[in-house]
Amino acid sequence: MIRITNLSLTYGRRGQNIEALRDINLSIQKGEFICLLGPSGCGKSSLLNLIGGFLNPTKGEIRINNLDMKRPNADIGMIFQKFSLFPWQTVAQNIAFGLRQKNLEREAVIGIVRSYLKKVDLIDFESAYPNELSGGMQQRVAIARSFANDPAILLMDEPFGSLDSQTKYQMRSLLLDIWNVSRKTVVFVTHDIEEAIELSDRIIVISSRPGTIKYELSVELPRPRNWDVLNSKEGLSVRELLLSLL
Numbered sequence: 001m002i003r004i005t006n007l008s009l010t011y012g013r014r015g016q017n018i019e020a021l022r023d024i025n026l027s028i029q030k031g032e033f034i035c036l037l038g039p040s041g042c043g044k045s046s047l048l049n050l051i052g053g054f055l056n057p058t059k060g061e062i063r064i065n066n067l068d069m070k071r072p073n074a075d076i077g078m079i080f081q082k083f084s085l086f087p088w089q090t091v092a093q094n095i096a097f098g099l100r101q102k103n104l105e106r107e108a109v110i111g112i113v114r115s116y117l118k119k120v121d122l123i124d125f126e127s128a129y130p131n132e133l134s135g136g137m138q139q140r141v142a143i144a145r146s147f148a149n150d151p152a153i154l155l156m157d158e159p160f161g162s163l164d165s166q167t168k169y170q171m172r173s174l175l176l177d178i179w180n181v182s183r184k185t186v187v188f189v190t191h192d193i194e195e196a197i198e199l200s201d202r203i204i205v206i207s208s209r210p211g212t213i214k215y216e217l218s219v220e221l222p223r224p225r226n227w228d229v230l231n232s233k234e235g236l237s238v239r240e241l242l243l244s245l246l
């Protein structure tokens with residue numbers, strides 16, 4: 001479980017203080033899919049980086065399974081908008097990267113890599129290099145690499161932000177398929193209302209700077225959230241509520 005208590009973050013730059021986040025209190029349960037939703041500059045990425053231990057808060061604390069988060073931890077995976085693959089490694093080597101640090105048998109690593117190559121439909125590209133792949137394919141590799149590594153918590157910072165809408169849609173359903181089986185805790189940053197509704201168990205709406213929690217919404221819509229569900233009376237009222245909050 002992730003517990004964030006009285007958390008504030010102020011950046012200092014050239015003698016000027018920028019208050020990015022103010023007094024955030026939030027608990028995230030194991031296996032929950034959470035979206036942080038808010039306008040540009042409201043502090044979503046900062047909050048994600050704080051949870052990942054890449055930044056330290058100015059005030060307050062973050063505890064993960066009751067441990068104080070002050071630095072990055074192998075049990076936390078992060079996926080960014082830029083695909084951040086190693087260009088000198090093949091697709092299979094990229095997916096195997098974290099697994100190789102784990103002292104697993106070679107055969108076990110190959111088995112896990114193959115199973116994720118199948119899940120993200122890239123089995124024919126295992127020997128390709130990232131620059132030979134489209135953006136959507138590269139992000140599928142990044143997702144496979146993160147899940148293969150089996151972190152307890154996955155932090156995703158607008159991972160589909162640079163993809164076209166058709167690919168985005170496919171990536172969301174792929175992500176949900178994998179999440180359905182593995183039930184990792186996911187914290188997903190987006191400014192896209194549709195994306196948040198389709199994915200989340202709970203949506204945390206963050207106000208513009210300094211970011212505070214403006215609203216927490218449990219999304220009770222049945223899964224999978226297909227067109228019919230999103231356009232049902234309940235689906236549309238969730239959308240309207242979020243539109244009015246943003």
Ligand SMILES: Nc1ncnc2c1ncn2[C@@H]1O[C@H](COP(=O)(O)OP(=O)(O)OP(=O)(O)O)[C@@H](O)[C@H]1O
Pocket residue numbers: 011012013018019020038039040041042043044045046047191209
């Ligand atoms: N390293 C930094 N130094 C100074 N200010 C920063 C730094 N990083 C972020 N900020 C400021 O903190 C605020 C929150 O930034 P953050 O990137 O967390 O917002 P965001 O909601 O993720 O934005 P976006 O959706 O545009 O990516 C912004 O006003 C930004 O200018």
